[in-house]
Amino acid sequence: MDGSPALLAARAEPGSFRDPGNRVFYVGSRVYRGLAPRAAANWEALRGSAFFPGLLAAGKICGTEPAEPGTVPAAEAGRxxxxxxxxxxxxxSYPYEWSFTMLRDAALTHLEVLTEALADGFTTSDGSAYNVQWRGAEPVFVDVGSFEPARDGEPWAGYRQFCQTLLYPLMLQAHLGLDFQPWLRARVDGIEPGQIRRLFGGTRRFSAGALKHIHLHDALQTRHGATGTGEVRAELRAAGFSRDLVLATVRGLERLVRRLDWQPPASHWSRYGRSCGYSAEDRRRKERFVADALAGTGGCRLVLDLGANDGAYARVAARHAEQVVAVEADPTVADQLYRRLRADGERRVLPLVMDLADPSPGGGWRAVERAPFAARARADAVLALAVVHHLAIGRDVPLAEVVDWLLGPLDGAGRRGRLVVEFVHPEDPMARRLLANKPAGQFPGYRREEFERLLDARCVAVRREELACGTRTLYAGTPRG
Known part of the structure; x- marks a missing residue:
């Protein structure tokens, strides 16, 4: 229930402050956008345009409508x-949590929306990757406040942001094989032209898109660094710069982005399904156990699948949830999962790239402009299948802290909150492989009895099931209190 607007205060979205003309805020679970007079006039023109309703109906742009009278607190509405x-x-989610193909599809969605807008006399005031979000494996443009009428003689204002947060990260991985996620996580504004230019010297400057969008871009930025934006626009108008040239530039960007590709290299985790030693019976038992555990919740809004690998159990969870976030540390595995989900048209499973021992922190202005994963990951159920031993042994995290961390997203979920976790015994081949790389006796507390003690102390109604292999046990429980 949202409650009465008169009783609920509006909460500003911390990441929505850079454009003073509009601001996203929340009232209960509802999402609103306040518009200043100029932005309100742009909205009226937008809703009467030819392109916007079509993209809205196709789901390319997030659902948007005028707020009903009385649904927003008077103090906020009056602003x-x-x-x-x-x-x-x-x-x-954020771009540094996406796989390569996800980022490319986000870029193509942005360019598709912009192309339709330009053809109808509109443009967007920025080109950030953060303007795109996801319905499962389907990208959707969310920054409705960035649309404005296009003006002749002016370039696309979002070109630099598009390069820094979308094009350059894609080029980094497609041409050099470097994972882009750490670069975007380190800088909320993306990769500067001067930074990436150093990586595309020598023969690399002839890589697709490098001369024009990196070297020329950096040179022009340096040349006009001391020139005001108004002066640059006046020069372009005098030179005959037109809207058709903007449209041609955007179409050229689209062709370039489509050419950029990354073939995920084979990795240990991409072969895990064939090498982990699960029998067909073990897989059936795990699927049935997950389904039974989630069926008892009465339906979930959000399920986290931590260490999702090929997404098999995320798909099981999706039968009982509105949304499943499937977190996987290996970019290759996450990208393969996304491609399969996209091919299936799956809108209930969102794959993300993230190291569980180093999840996304807060970032940007005051470290709240981009919320940490822990603040976003409030779930009704958590799946942690074959992941505890990787954290406790592989990453040296105390077992008690692992259990507490797994239960953290369930805080506030009440009686329907459910933790479904698999404990890999010390004698299991995978655990023995991890222990072999550690000093003897380093993990005396990594025992099934100790794990069960910790779980029983923190959960009620714990169910247990042994897998046929005899070295793995499944548990399902509800957090106490």
Whole structure:
């Protein structure tokens, strides 16, 4: 229940402050956007355009409509010339949590929306990767406040942001084989032209897109660094720069992005399904155990599958949840999972790339502009299948802290909260492989009895099931209190 607007205060979205003309805020679980007078006039023009309703109906742009009178607290409504209500995205994620193909599809979605807008006399004021979110494996453009009428003689204002947060990361991985996620996580504004230019010297400057979008871009930025934006726009108008040239540039960007590709290299985890030693019977038991555990919740809004690998159990969870976030540390595995989900048109499973021992922190202005994963990951159920031993042995995290961390997202879930976890015994081949790389006797507490003691102390109604292999046990429990 959202409750009465008169009783609920509006909460500003910490990441929505860079454009003073509009601001996203929340009232209960509803998502709104307040518009200043100029932004409100742009909205009226936008809703009357030819392109916008079509993209909205196709799901390319997040659901948006004028807020109904009385649904926004009067104090907040009075601040704005108009207020919009948006559909709520099931789970907010960030570009440094996406795989290569996800980032490429996000870039193509942005360019598709922009192309349609330009053809109808509109443009967007920025080109950030953060303008795209996901309904499962389906990208959706969310920054409705960035649309504005296009003006002749002016370039696309979002070109630099697009390069820094979308094009350059894609080129980094496609041409050099470097994972882009750490670069985007380190800088909320993306990769500067001057930074990436150093990586594309010598013959690499002839890589697709490098001369024009890296070297020329950096040179022009250096040349006009001391020139005001207004002066640059005046020069372009005098030179005959037109909207057709902007459209040609955007179409050229689309062709380039489609050419950029990355063939995921084979990795240990991409072969895990064939090498982990599970029998067909073990897999059936795990699937049935997960399904039974989640069926008892009465339906979940959000399930986290931590260490999702090929997503088999995320798909099982999706039968009982509105959204499943499937977290996988290996970029190759996550990308393969995304491609399969996309091919299936799956809108309930969102794959993310993330190291569970080093999850996304807060970032940007005051470290709240981009919320940490822990703040976003409030779930009704957590799946942690064959992941405890990797954290406790592989990453040296005390077993008690692993259990507490797994239960953290369930805080506030109440009686329907469910932790479904698999404990790999010390004598299991995979655990023995990890222990072989550690000093003898380093993990005396890594025992099934100790894990069960910790789980029983923190959960109620714990169910147990032994797998046929005899060295792995499944548990399902509800957090106490």
């Amino acid at each position: 704005w010339a108009a207020v919009l209500r948006h559909e709520r995205i099931p789970f907010v």
